Amino acid sequence: MAAGNARIVRYIVFAVFFVGLLYLVSHTSYHGVQLKPESFGVGKGSSTSKNTEKENAASDSSTSGSTWHITKSGSGGTGSSGKGSGSGSTSGSGATKGSPKTPFGTPKQYEDLAEAPMALTPSDNGWGDLVGIAPGPRMNATFVSLARNADVWDIARSIRQVEDRFNRRYNYDWVFLNDKPFDATFKKVTSSLVSGNTYYGEIPNEHWSFPDFIDQDKAKKVREDMKERKIIYGDSISYRHMCRFESGFFFQQELMKNYEWYWRVEPSIELFCDIHYDPFRFMAENKKKYSFVLSLYEYVETIPTLWDSVRKFMKNYPEHIVEGNSMPFLSDDGGENYNHCHFWSNFEVGNLDWLRSKAYVDFFNSLDQDGGFFYERWGDAPVHSIAAGLLLKKEEIHFFNDIAYYHVPFTHCPTGEQTRIDLRCHCNPKDNFDWKGYSCTARYFDLNGLDKPAGYEDQQ
Numbered sequence: 001m002a003a004g005n006a007r008i009v010r011y012i013v014f015a016v017f018f019v020g021l022l023y024l025v026s027h028t029s030y031h032g033v034q035l036k037p038e039s040f041g042v043g044k045g046s047s048t049s050k051n052t053e054k055e056n057a058a059s060d061s062s063t064s065g066s067t068w069h070i071t072k073s074g075s076g077g078t079g080s081s082g083k084g085s086g087s088g089s090t091s092g093s094g095a096t097k098g099s100p101k102t103p104f105g106t107p108k109q110y111e112d113l114a115e116a117p118m119a120l121t122p123s124d125n126g127w128g129d130l131v132g133i134a135p136g137p138r139m140n141a142t143f144v145s146l147a148r149n150a151d152v153w154d155i156a157r158s159i160r161q162v163e164d165r166f167n168r169r170y171n172y173d174w175v176f177l178n179d180k181p182f183d184a185t186f187k188k189v190t191s192s193l194v195s196g197n198t199y200y201g202e203i204p205n206e207h208w209s210f211p212d213f214i215d216q217d218k219a220k221k222v223r224e225d226m227k228e229r230k231i232i233y234g235d236s237i238s239y240r241h242m243c244r245f246e247s248g249f250f251f252q253q254e255l256m257k258n259y260e261w262y263w264r265v266e267p268s269i270e271l272f273c274d275i276h277y278d279p280f281r282f283m284a285e286n287k288k289k290y291s292f293v294l295s296l297y298e299y300v301e302t303i304p305t306l307w308d309s310v311r312k313f314m315k316n317y318p319e320h321i322v323e324g325n326s327m328p329f330l331s332d333d334g335g336e337n338y339n340h341c342h343f344w345s346n347f348e349v350g351n352l353d354w355l356r357s358k359a360y361v362d363f364f365n366s367l368d369q370d371g372g373f374f375y376e377r378w379g380d381a382p383v384h385s386i387a388a389g390l391l392l393k394k395e396e397i398h399f400f401n402d403i404a405y406y407h408v409p410f411t412h413c414p415t416g417e418q419t420r421i422d423l424r425c426h427c428n429p430k431d432n433f434d435w436k437g438y439s440c441t442a443r444y445f446d447l448n449g450l451d452k453p454a455g456y457e458d459q460q
């Protein structure tokens with residue numbers, strides 16, 4: 001019995017000592033005795049260790065670079081299974097060999113991945129080091145978004161994708177335009193998401209109102225009639241101001257005058273693939289002035305007399321109509337009638353100096369005088385497209401196959417499996433609109449004598 005009691009006492013003493021020890025360790029380790037991360041089976045990661053901090057500073061490494069590398073070598077390991085599922089071993093092994101091991105830039109990597117530190121807070125070394133800034137020159141360019149304060153979360157989604165897929169490595173500016181003042185929330189949220197500088201402009205009233213030559217009664221009757229006929233946005237005044245603004249004034253805003261190139265971004269769009277090069281620089285170096293990813297036929301009810309107006313312009317300003325233009329994209333009978341094809345302008349990368357040129361300004365003013373922005377419901381997409389089609393050489397219009405894009409309800413997902421794999425796309429190729437019957441993109445290819453990408457027949 002006595003021996004048993006002594007054992008129990010010994011147990012209790014030991015337990016009390018152990019608990020005390022635990023208490024001591026847990027309360028002093030952050031100041032004194034540091035628990036070694038290695039003892040938990042992870043790399044040196046604690047930002048609280050001075051030792052680790054020193055290593056962080058000394059080593060030429062980044063957490064994200066190594067994280068990425070782990071993902072990469074993981075998928076590399078499944079290369080053989082990919083081979084079996086694909087379109088034959090040639091393209092399968094081509095995919096493994098052909099795709100770059102580093103996505104872009106030169107992510108810094110550890111010899112031993114287990115040694116990589118983990119930056120947990122913005123003050124830790126390596127926190128902002130998410131693969132490098134892209135090398136090369138920057139163009140005189142900006143993103144531009146027209147938006148209302150209420151669009152903040154929808155534009156936030158768009159910005160996030162543009163940044164993730166492209167701009168975080170390029171840091172181009174972003175101009176926001178609104179017919180009303182932007183509120184503090186809009187500015188705070190958007191500027192937190194954009195890696196470049198952000199600018200907020202209020203549109204002057206003369207760019208967002210009825211010109212005095214518009215007959216208000218006539219315009220009102222049109223809206224009532226279109227409402228009855230259930231034409232989308234047919235009864236909206238603001239939508240008409242928006243279309244006229246995008247057609248004739250966004251590039252004239254004071255903030256936009258600071259740039260030569262623009263990339264238009266609308267709320268709630270999606271980008272599905274990495275963008276590995278600078279589209280602005282591509283445009284500049286290849287002498288492009290306008291670009292698109294989606295094209296389609298316009299809703300005829302919204303533009304019944306647009307082509308009449310265009311013909312009047314062509315007659316009055318023959319000097320602006322360029323030889324070697326894209327008329328066959330717009331008309332099937334040499335310019336007599338409009339086939340309603342247009343580039344979808346909610347995505348555009350283009351040249352602002354072209355839009356500010358006499359040719360384009362004459363074109364817009366001529367159309368504007370005819371009143372169709374209010375007596376009908378002319379969209380900025382056919383207006384921009386017809387201008388690009390007539391005032392530019394056909395080689396100056398570019399189709400960005402590798403910019404994968406969605407704006408409700410259409411998707412451009414690059415044709416060609418290898419392209420989608422190389423660009424790490426997450427769009428479903430079945431959703432690609434390019435070769436469907438209601439797309440005009442095949443006309444663009446035919447007109448320019450371009451070979452359609454391999455595999456397009458399967459998507460018709």
Ligand SMILES: Nc1nc2c(ncn2[C@@H]2O[C@H](COP(=O)(O)OP(=O)(O)OP(=O)(O)O)[C@@H](O)[C@H]2O)c(=O)[nH]1
Nearest residue numbers: 146147148151177178179238239242266267346408
């Ligand atoms: N500031 C402001 N921006 C507007 C207004 N109406 C539309 N916009 C913007 O103009 C662009 C086009 O408007 P949307 O409503 O997207 O028109 P849409 O693309 O034809 O149609 P959905 O996207 O399908 O609704 C978007 O960037 C909108 O944020 C407006 O009254 N004020």
Ligand SMILES: *[C@@H]1O[C@H](CO)[C@@H](O)[C@H](O)[C@H]1NC(C)=O
Nearest residue numbers: 140256257258259260261353
């Ligand atoms: C950028 O382009 C605008 C418009 O063409 C021009 O006024 C401005 O000087 C340019 N800025 C630079 C830095 O080249």
Ligand SMILES: [Mg+2]
Nearest residue numbers: 266267346407
């Ligand atoms: Mg839209």
